[in-house]
Amino acid sequence: MCGIAGIFHIGTAKPVDPVRVEAMTDAIAHRGPDGSGVWTAPGVGLGHRRLSIIDIAGSPQPMGYADGRLQIVFNGEIYNFRALRAELETRGHVFRTDGDTEVILAGYAQWGVDCLERLHGMFAFALYDQAERTLFLARDRLGVKPLFYTALSDGSVAFASELKALLVHPLLRRVPDERAVEDYLAFGYVPDDRSIVHGVRKLAAGHHLTLRSAGGLAQPSRWWDVDFTQRSKANAGELEEELLAIMREAVVSRMVADVPLGAFLSGGVDSSSVVALMAEASRRAVTTCSIGFDETGLDESDYASAIADRFATDHHARVVGADQFDRIDRLADIYDEPFADASALPTLSVCELAREHVTVALSGDGADEALAGYRRQVFHAAEERVRGSLPARLRGTLLGGLGAIYPKADWAPRPLRAKTTLLSLARSGEEGYADALSVTGPDTRQALYSDSMRGTLGDYRAEKRLIRLMRDAPARSGLDRAQYADLKFWLPGDILTKTDRASMAVGLEAREPLLDHRLIEFAARLPDNMRVRRGQGKWLMKSAMERYLPEDILYRSKMGFVTPISAWFRGPLAGEARAMGTRSALARTDWFDGEALERIAEEHIAGRRDHGRLIWQMLMLDKSVERLFGG
Known part of the structure; x- marks a missing residue:
């Protein structure tokens, strides 16, 4: 590397x-x-x-x-x-x-x-x-x-x-580039x-x-694209064996190195699968690294330890404080461009830990995109079935009208957010999925912009690129199009950017066996029900890995790295939030309405609304603007 x-x-x-x-x-x-x-x-x-x-x-x-x-x-x-x-x-x-x-x-x-x-x-x-x-x-x-x-x-x-x-x-x-600012606010990355x-x-x-x-x-x-237009006619058993063969080859080929090699281990399905196949192929104990959090609701370290014990790995774990906000400036230096994925903080921590023991680390990145592991993909597949059963005009009039009057409930679990679901169903599948991928919606962005920024952007909207990408995708189903968008747009912009910059910042090479292009091409040929079944994404992979991994690893709810950013902006970073409208680099750009920025900060600090994710976005943009353009 x-x-x-x-x-x-x-x-x-x-x-x-x-x-x-x-x-x-x-x-x-x-x-x-x-x-x-x-x-x-x-x-x-x-x-x-x-x-x-x-x-x-x-x-x-x-x-x-x-x-x-x-x-x-x-x-x-x-x-x-x-x-x-x-x-x-x-x-x-x-x-x-x-x-x-x-x-x-x-x-x-x-x-x-x-x-x-x-x-x-x-x-x-x-x-x-x-x-x-x-x-x-x-x-x-x-x-x-x-x-x-x-x-x-x-x-x-x-x-x-x-x-x-x-x-x-x-x-x-x-x-x-003001259009890049619009893109960033929509998706959390450029x-x-x-x-x-x-x-x-x-x-x-x-x-x-x-x-x-x-x-x-x-x-x-x-020179390369992924094609979702073909479908395999093999049965589930045959597909399981083919998937396992591809995964084994992908893992083994990435274990070649003349320096110490190990793996990230979160205790989730993907990293646990990689470690299992590494252990199968290795004559010595696999070196694994994981981090835990000092807040029980955020911590997965027990699952990582269970996998480490199961495969007798040389395991290294570290507990980090959930309050890592003192490292925000370090993130801004690492990523250059604004980058709003708050899981970059724990990703940097696990890379630092890994570098103390190895020079190369295998990760589990890629399986969610390839095999439909994201909840939003599962929801989208279900929504597409509803769209297919109702005329577009009826959806727009009836469901759109209901969505407009239904109360907003961002605090509720996704299945109970009827307003979000109704508004999504009233639109095309591509428009609905673009909304699911976005961090800050177009109405909120427009309310934050100054008059001059709105004039500069004109009719440019970040979502249009993603909608066009999905409509032109070589695909047969709505699930295909959602995965295509994730592979072509979300994966390089967010997931791979996060891992590359964090690992390279500490001189560590990260390798992603589940992004082997042969696995991606194989997964794109799977029928929808081999990817999503009974509300479960990554169905075929989980079924294939049952011979290696316990049920509580395979079928528990996905957690991922979580950072308590909302609490930060009501506590130690409240001053940073309040400064956005008047004293920050953003306030000097003339891109935003200062009063609107002050309002979201005060609403959040007072606990009237949860704007934590949006304020985090604005803070990372502010840090980037300060470094790149001097504010």
Whole structure:
């Protein structure tokens, strides 16, 4: 796992100052504390920071190939690199190293862009062809590894693993993108391919981009997508065995490392499944790491301990205080862009614990997206059945009318929030699911914005991108479309961003076996009732894992990392909440109505309404704006 950065000039062979590239890589030194390198040639400069995982002494980067014609900087892991290497050797390629980086170079020399389809793993890389004077940028299928890029005023394009590396370039103008603010308030993160800094983009998951020395800035091309239009005709038993075989292969392939390796263990279905399969494949005790909370209602450590005992792991646990608000500034530094998922705090804690014992940790990320494990997906599937049984006009008139007059009950469990359900059913499935994914609804956002911000945004609404994505999805059912949205939008924007930045901040490599693309493609072919049955998501996976895991792990309610943010803003952070409208960086942007911000703070502090999640969003946006734009 590493950090990459570089500069490429379009239309000229202007020299690239290696000191500038080095400054960019120094900004992301946490991603690669074990070494660094810079390579330059007329019109191009590539930089690298290395976290040594495989072939520790023999694969420094930037790396050349074919007598130096090809040069690469690479962040990630290719899990099938040994099989690819053997195939390439039969085609005459000779290797000098024992790692996966040189295999990418040889694969590109042999197959060109088509090499991407042969790579099994997580990656973002930049490959320069000196003969063609082209720079090839690529990102893995699901977006596990990040890649930012921007066009600069001198005709160059700069790229990097994190935004902070681009920010050190003196030609990058730090101007905010108001549409990214709208996106962030809607979803709690800035989704691909936008960035909070105007003119900076993220290369979207499953895309590549070729930059040529002669020509303008090209548009990215999609090289991978997940297809939900096919259905398997196998029976449940056959599908269980196929799923287990894929999961075993995914786990085993991610256990290859020349450094200490372990796993995150929360005690939930996903991480417990990964640990079970690791223990099955390993000759020694698996190292597992988990954190617990000092508040009983938030703590899952007993479940993690039970799994650790069941599989005799070398278990390391730590109890952390639920009040971690003193680490908010640390989060803002790690994520650069505003990021409102409060579970980033405990994620950082478990990464810190893991790094004390291992350099690589396997996680359970991805199963909820692939196999329909989120409650919102299960609810959406049920709502779609109702939509299918009622005419759209009747739904809009009758259910929409009932929803408008029904009292709001955010405090109630989701099944009892009839207002939310009725309003969702009155709309299309795509509109309803966009609302389920959103953190702050459009009406609330509009009420918070200033007149000038409303004028700047015009008719732009963040949800439109997600609705369009779902309507264009290669899918057969509403459940398909919901999962497609989660895989393409939510997963790279929230889950993978959270894990990548938190793990890389402490020099830890996180690997996600349940995001193996073969598992994703297999799951997309499952009939709906193999994913959701009797109100249970991930039905096939849970059924398959019954031979490994106890019932109280498989079928208890999902908890996840929980942070008591509402209590914080009625206690130690009440002053931060009150400052939003008048003394914060946000108050100086002219994006928001200061009185509206003050009102939500006072309502929350007085206990009249629960605005904790919204205030947390605004606080993280404030911290980001202060750092990026100086308030």
